[in-house]
Amino acid sequence: MTPLARRLPRELKHNLGKYLGIFLLMCGSIALTSGFLLAAHSIGCLIDGMRDEYAIEDGRVTTSFEATDAQAKAAEDAAEGVGGVTLYKNFSIDAAIKKPAGDDGTKRTLRTYAHRTEVDLASYCEGAEPQADDEVAIDRVFATNNGLAVGDTVELEGRAYTICGIMTQPDSQALFLDNSDFTINTVTYGVAEVTDTGFAALEDAGGAPTYTYSFVFNNRGLSVADRTDAEKDMVDALTDADARVDDLIDADSNQGIGYARDDVDGDSVMWTTLLDIIIVIMAFVFVVLTDSTIEEESAIIGTLLASGYRKCEIVLHYLTLPAIVGILAALLGTALGVSVFTEPMRSLYYGSYSLPPFHVFWSWEIIVKCAVVPAAALILITLAGLLRKMGKTPLQFLRHEASGKAGTKRGLQLPERIGFVSRFRLRVFLRDLGNFATLFVGIAFASLLLLFGLAILPTMTHYADNLETSLVAAHQYTLKAPLELEGTxxxxxxxxxxxxxxxxxxxxxxxxxxxxxxxxxxxxxxxxxxxxxxxxxxxxxxxxxxxxxxxxxxxxxxxxxxxxxxxxxxxxxxxxxxxxxxxxxDIDADNDDIHPVNTTDNGAEKIAQAEKYTVYQLQYDRGEGNGVETVTIYGVSPDSRYWKGLGVGDGRVVFGRGLLDKFGWRQGQKVGFHDKYEDKDYSFEYAGDNSAWGSKSDMNVYMSIDDFNELFGNDPSYFNGYVSDEELDLDSRYFAGDTTPDDMRAVGDQFIGMMSDLIGMMVGLSVFIFLLFMYLLTKAVIDRGARSISYMKVFGYRDGEISHLYIRSITLCVMAALLLSQPVIIGSLTAIFRSMLLAYNGNIEIYVPWWSIAACVGIGFATYLVVALLHTRSIRRVSLSEALKVQE
Missing domain, CATH: 1.10.287 (Helix Hairpins)
Structure with missing residues (x-):
């Protein structure tokens, strides 16, 4: 064993805390990331195989009323040019579900289908498909979140059903009540299957069917452009055959099918980026600590060089321990991630998404990404720092000039009026400026993770509050076709x-x-x-x-x-x-001015307070490959009692503030929208702040109901919705949906439930990073000042007084870093949120309450106090003999 190699065990023992901390942080980060990436890769492979295995549809079209055979045939004939298409009835009923025992009164909805055997086949993980007319199979995630199991009895539309199976549906991998919703809802919304007779019984009980037709192209390899053209032709054919088309959703645009995969892919990029940042910071920590070691052992290095050792040998010596630590951490972290953390990471997704049974798909790419790349990056960055540091002559090393320019170093002249204590602390700061700069970056990064974890719940609560208050009435009803409340x-x-x-x-x-x-x-x-x-x-x-x-x-x-x-x-x-x-x-069916009359009389008072409105959805291209935003266009009464202060009429268009906050339109800018059903383009001008309305979660566009009908070529008396503070009894044939503040609150509650596990993980990881960065970098300051500390002990300073000088200097720098980094962190969080959520519908305003900032600073400082106690112990361990060592 060479003399340099004999020093490695002593160096490891002397700096055990330093290397152990780096090892734990790197190993833990790689373990979490590799476990997540392998789980995400496996889920992605599973989702990719579902299209053929479970016969996932290529798209779906929804009509106001059941299409006749002739209308369905017309749609199929329209796709003959691309090889043909087959339409399948995929009717559903949004049935109110109640648990007979322990029901808390919360409104829950099960979108119930007749058992499907040709398209969108269910995957059963427990029990079996419904056989009897009073049996129902329900979604796994909904069942878990509501404490339901096989054998339980529930009520659907007031009719008793026994749960016979727990399953997942491939077209509802993510549970979206509406395809334009911002987030999934797995608490109050789920999907289910019953027999054909059971479905008919739900309809008899008052359930309103949604007439959806799923279609599958005979050529499943069609390009997106060809498929889109064929779908437009199908809609045109249905319209020409007098069918009223309410919605067309291609499989690529169906969030129930594609959201889970997009979320997994997006999170994979985020985790990989997080790992890269941690590894780079760790590498720079290695560089800082190695620099400190080289300066401390400058005379030894100079002696070795003068004795004939080559620089490459010394560089290799100081690179050995960081390389060993990095390689061991990468290998052990990857092994732990694959064997231990894959299952917890899988649970994060299987708790939110309805996916078939999980199994692992191996990926060597993940091994390379999590084991090889981090270790190589750490070694290369550390090597670059060593080569930069070793570019000195033996004489410079012997004179302890390795950290400065040639010649005698002189300290910065400080004003005489500054007291000794302040001058000493300032000297400590200036001498270790590089360490403190790296400490600031580490504290900022850890604070970013911590504040993100602390602010996500308030942000989502704030978003849910905005959604709840954005509803102008207790009930916002949408209709399939105009339905008059007044009538004889x-x-x-x-x-x-x-x-x-x-x-x-x-x-x-x-x-x-x-x-x-x-x-x-x-x-x-x-x-x-x-x-x-x-x-x-x-x-x-x-x-x-x-x-x-x-x-x-x-x-x-x-x-x-x-x-x-x-x-x-x-x-x-x-x-x-x-x-x-x-x-x-007796009904004059040929008169277009006559609308159907509601068969139930709601009473004069309820009818009087209800207000008609029109609603339609257009798409806005977000640009840069970020997809399209679904924007709801409202036509309302100029003197509306519900949309107060909106000021529409005479062609005036008002934009929701959420659109303006998300896309930053300028005054006078023409904003283009596209109608995917009619293949038409529309343009509205943003006239400035006086044409903005609502909260930053409002993603709607408003105009008068007359302007709306003129713009879209509707009959002047057309409408398709009511807003009402009173509950209305509307005919199921024309009823499409009822949105209430409780529905909006459920969105926020669902998102909070989804993020709770991740939040705890992020807070724990942030505290761990705080602890290690502060310990490692501040320890370098103590180690570098060991000789000065020894001198002060010789001169009679007590340990408490020395700690007061050194620890207080570090404390002030840590406090300054914690406070000064907050504006940078909040700005970074805002930018991160905007970039992360740009490709999703809706606008979430980052909301950081004062208490979360205070908690971030408090947790960071409390973590530092633990480190300060350790440093106080280190100061006590500095011996008087350190002052007697010869400098050269």
Whole structure:
């Protein structure tokens, strides 16, 4: 063993705390990152394979009413140019769910489907698919968050169902109540499956079906452009066939399908970046500590160089321990991440996303990224620092000039009026300026992580408060088509009759209409034959009249048979069906100015306080490949009692402040929006601050209802929503949704629940980084001043007085770093939030309350106090003999 190699164990023992701290931080960071990346990689591979394994749709189209066979055929024919497409009924009912035992009254919704066997196939992790009409299978995440298990009984729309299975649906990997929502909701919203008969029972119980048709292209390798063109053609075909299209969502735009994968990919980049930052900071800590060691052992290095040792040998010697520590930390951290931390990291996602059973997909790229790259980066940066430091002559090392320029070093002349204590502390600071600069960076980085963890809950609570207050009424109803609240009893009876008739299979009604037309034609023919026989009696004419009458009777029997089919479907008799048809026929269906009338009378007071509005969604291109923002366009009354102070009318457009805060539009700027359903572009001008309204979470655009209908080419009397402070009873056939403040609050609560585990991890990691950075870098200050501390002991200074001089200097620098870094951190957090959330719908305003800043400073300083106690012990251990050592 060479003489230099013999020094390594002594150096490791002498600096055990320093190397142990660096080892723990690097090993822990790599373990967490490698565990996460392997879990994320495995989840990504799992999601990628779901498209074929579970027959995930290529898109879906939603119509206001059930499409006829002819309308569905028209849509399929429109895609013949790209190889064809198949439409599948994927109807759902947003059923209110209650737990008979222990229900807390919270509004919960299960989007319930009839069991699917051709597209979007469910994956069962427990139990089995529903077989009986009173069985239901529910989503795994919703079941977990609500304490439900197989065998429990729940109520859907007031009807009892037994949970027979726990499953996940591939088109609801992320539980979004609405595709434009900002975040998932796994507490009050979930998905479920029942049998076909069970689905019909929910509809009979008052559940309003959503008529969704999932489609799968025969050529699943279509480019996005070809697929988009085909989908537009399908919508056009449906519209031309008199079907009212409410929504079109391509699989790539469906957050229920793509959000989980995007989140995993985004988090992977964030974790990799975090690891890179920690490794770079660790490398610079190594450089600072190695510099301190070289300055401390400057005379020894000079002697070695003068004795014939080459610089490369000395560089290799001082690089050995950092390299060994770095390599061991990288290898052990990666091994721990793969074997121990993959499962906890998987749980972070499986607690939020509905995914099939997990299994690991191995990746050598992750091993290289987490083991090889960090160790190599640490070694190279440390080597660069050593080479820079070793660029001195042996004589310079012997004269302790390794840290400065050649010649005698002279301290900075300080004013005489400054007291001894202040001058001493200032000398300590100036002498170790590099260490303190690195300490500032480390404290700022740890404070950034800590403040992010402390501020995320207040930020999301603030966001939820904004969402809750952004609703202008207790209920914001959306409709599939205009529905008048006001009407006479006779009108309600007529529309009730039509609604009841239209609730049966459209094929039955079509068959009845065809039979009526055939009967009318047969009756006309019989009358004509009878008149001809009377005008010219003959055996032939009499036979013709008889045949015509017989045919008319057959047509009448056929009509009655069709009416009996409708009666059987509605559970009544033929006479009642005829009465319903008579009532419905009184409606002037050809008059476009006549809207359906709600069949339930809500009362004069409720009707009077309800207010009509119009709503539609357009897309805004965020630019730079960040996708499109879904923006809701509202048409409201200029003198609205709910949207107070909005000031719309006469062509004036008002923008929500969230849009302005997120995109930074300038006064006079023309803002372009696109209608993906009609393939039209619209442009609105931002007129300045006087045309902004709402909170920074308001992502809407407002105009008068007249301007809205004129812009979108609607009938002047068109509307598709009500705002109301009173609960309204609306016909399920026209009802689309009801948004309440509780729904908005649930969004914030859900996000808080999702982040709680991650927040604890970030706070713990931040405190650990605080502790290590402060200890390592401030220890370098103590070690560098060991000779001065020894001199002071010789001159009679007590340990407490010396600590007062040294520790107080470090304390002031730490406090200054904690306080001065806060504005930088808040600005960095704002920039990070903007860049992270730019590609997502909505606008979250970073909200950092004073107490979180105080907590960040307090936790940082409390952590330093622990370090200061350790340094006080180090000062006591400095011996008097240090002052007697020869300098040269």
């Amino acid at each position: 009893a006779e009108e309600r009876e007529q529309w009730a009759a039509l609604d009841r008739l239209q609730s049966v299979d459209g094929a039955l009604l079509t068959a009845a209409e065809d039979a009526q037309d055939e009967l009318d034609d047969a009756a006309d023919a019989a009358q004509a034959a009878a008149e001809a026989a009377m005008a010219s009696p003959s055996a032939a004419s009499m036979q013709a009249a008889s045949d015509a009458l017989e045919e008319a009777q057959d047509k009448k029997d056929a009509l009655y048979a069709r009416l009996d089919d409708i009666a059987d479907a509605l559970g009544c008799d033929r006479d009642e069906i005829i009465d319903l048809i008579d009532d419905a026929s």
